Amino acid sequence: MIDEEAFPAAGIKSATSKNRLWRYGPLVVWAALIFIGSSSILSGSNTSAFLVQPMHWLFPTASDSTIQLAHLLIRKAGHLTEYAILAWLAARAFRTSSNELLHYRWFLVALILVVLYSLSDEFHQSFVPSRGASLYDCMIDTVGGLTMLSLLAVRWNSVRNPRVSKRN
Numbered sequence: 001m002i003d004e005e006a007f008p009a010a011g012i013k014s015a016t017s018k019n020r021l022w023r024y025g026p027l028v029v030w031a032a033l034i035f036i037g038s039s040s041i042l043s044g045s046n047t048s049a050f051l052v053q054p055m056h057w058l059f060p061t062a063s064d065s066t067i068q069l070a071h072l073l074i075r076k077a078g079h080l081t082e083y084a085i086l087a088w089l090a091a092r093a094f095r096t097s098s099n100e101l102l103h104y105r106w107f108l109v110a111l112i113l114v115v116l117y118s119l120s121d122e123f124h125q126s127f128v129p130s131r132g133a134s135l136y137d138c139m140i141d142t143v144g145g146l147t148m149l150s151l152l153a154v155r156w157n158s159v160r161n162p163r164v165s166k167r168n
Contacts, residue, residue, distance in 0.1 A: 023096055027089040031117060034082055038125050079137055080144035087114050087145035091152050107149055114145030 051074055055067050062070075090110035094102040102109055118141035126133035 023093045027086070027093050030082075030086055030089050034086065034117070034121060035124065037082070038121050038131065039128055076137075076140055079140045080147075083114055083118060083141040083144035084148035086117065087111070087148040088152065090114065091149055095156070107153055110149055111142075111146060114149075115142055118142060118145075 051071050052067055055062070055070055059067070087110055090113050091106055094106035094109050097103045097106075115138075118138045121141070122133040122135070122138055125131040
């Protein structure tokens with residue numbers, strides 16, 4: 001065991017490593033989950049088993065084309081949501097970073113990460129037989145990330161710079 005009084009830097013390094021793990025760990029885990037989901041596990045044919053069948057049961061009078069459209073919209077909402085979460089975790093990590101570039105440019109760096117990860121995700125899907133690459137999905141992913149980052153910027157700026165209320 002390291003004596004922190006004899007080696008004070010060891011305690012700082014340990015705390016810094018723990019902070020980095022807490023800061024970047026969720027981001028890395030979420031990116032890994034997106035990668036796993038981009039395999040055949042969440043392909044349209046597989047998601048139809050647990051989305052389309054219940055929709056037929058819930059809406060027995062709905063046509064097949066209506067059910068398929070709902071299935072498509074749910075899948076695209078999934079794209080939007082998963083990249084909104086990725087953007088939130090990236091913003092959280094970068095905004096609290098000790099690296100000045102990441103700290104002060106968190107919005108831009110997080111957006112670049114979202115776009116590049118989305119493009120790499122679609123590239124990955126191009127090699128999966130039950131999936132296909134789509135620039136439209138990249139656009140949906142980017143909109144999800146940009147929406148979240150914009151909401152966070154508004155929220156964090158309003159907390160940092162609250163309006164001074166005037167008393168009449």
